[in-house]
Amino acid sequence: MKLAGYIFKLFLPLLLGALVLFCLAFEIVDLFMNMWKYLSNNVPVPVILKILYLYLPKTITFSLPLAILFATCYMLCILSSQNELVAMFASGISYIKAMLPLIIFSLLLSVGYFFFEDKIVVPFYKQYQELKNSSLNIEFDQNNSNVVIRSHDGQIIYKADVYEDENKQLNNVLLIVRNDDKKLNCIVKANNGLWNEEQRRWILSGTVTYRLDENGDLRYSMLNSEIEMMFDEPPETFRNNLVDVETVTVKEGKEYIEYLRRTGLPSSEALSVYYKKYSFPLVIFIVTLLAIGLSGRSRRNVIIISMILSVGASVLFYVLQMVTMLLAKFGFVTPVAGAWFPVIVFFIISLILLRYSKT
Incomplete structure (x- = not known):
């Protein structure tokens, strides 16, 4: 001693x-x-x-x-x-x-x-x-471009040319919807999508929907209201919100990695x-x-x-x-x-x- x-x-x-x-x-x-x-x-x-x-x-x-x-x-x-x-x-x-x-x-x-x-x-x-x-x-722009997000465990995939954080709006939107067995359900194109805070989902405008027919060809169809209710991925997901894991706590780092995996981004x-x-x-x-x-x-x-x-x-x-x-x-x-x-x-x-x- x-x-x-x-x-x-x-x-x-x-x-x-x-x-x-x-x-x-x-x-x-x-x-x-x-x-x-x-x-x-x-x-x-x-x-x-x-x-x-x-x-x-x-x-x-x-x-x-x-x-x-x-x-x-x-x-x-x-x-x-x-x-x-x-x-x-x-x-x-x-x-x-x-x-x-x-x-x-x-x-x-x-x-x-x-x-x-x-x-x-x-x-x-x-x-x-x-x-x-x-x-x-110094201000950071949270708008984002060329956004691709996976939601609902890969059942819905969002693609948008631009996300405007100030208006909480997606422009030139393409959504790919799959069934539980991951087979294609429909493809939805929209001019834009506006986030509705009360309904907690995206309200799409200028939509065109396509589904596979019996021959496997894409045909024009109507957007199912049940599917429309699934467009509920929060706008925070679409922001330009890259996080440096080294500068956050262990808990926040873990949550960010789970977010990357959930949305299909590289982790x-x-x-x-x-x-x-x-x-x-x-x-x-x-x-x-x-x-x-x-x-x-x-x-x-x-x-x-x-x-x-x-x-x-x-x-x-x-x-x-x-x-x-x-x-x-x-x-x-x-x-x-x-x-x-x-x-x-x-x-x-x-x-x-x-x-x-x-x-």
Whole structure:
């Protein structure tokens, strides 16, 4: 326990100091990148300060893996330069046993990182974006074009040239209606469709309906009122409402993926990012293992070499994750593999490094 206390006495001040410096650096970068926009829009100083405050939790998530990496490397270099590691080895304490409290701490910190991201960072970042956009007079158009939506579990397929959100109107509409057995029931063409809030359905105008006759040919027919009542897909579905799963909570991400599946839109990219929300917090655990496994590999310039090796390994982790996420996006690997493969690979590499570390 005394050894663990001594290690944390060295480690925690380094971690907090590095975290503050990295967060400050990210805040300054964000401020200077947007300074000319704030000045051109006459944004008051209190509003700018509030924007920076709302951005702070996001900077913590950016900074924490870097701070952990720096603090771990620097602490181990201090122990090595003062021959304290040699004293531990001589007293029968192995390297892994000495570092075990730090490894457990990093694992617990990874769990905390997940909840911090989901419960604090996401709401703060949403307010940050809203306040920043309103201050800079940035508006997003929710109109949509070339809309194709699947509804009622694929029983009805909507196609519209344009969706106008202000009027809640679909223009140049084509609807394909299928029976429960997925066989074609009818095809409905309409000049436009207007959303009726009271009836909670689309009211079509200028409709032309076609059905298959006994010979399998399309023939003009009347639109069945029972089918007409099924045109109840809410207008929110047709909006230009692409969601970045990485910037929403786990619950909201899951709901968005269910929406994509329900409407027949591609969901592989969103699903891989959703799984990444669970896997990425373990980057803290991974960089800690890498730093412990790679520190002290050189007898000269110990701090510099250890830092370069650890940063290099961490960069490789991020690069591999980017590659696997792209592969998942284009369907070459499953979303689960895209999110978790880098974590598993570098966890195995870290175990190998620890196995052959100094003792």
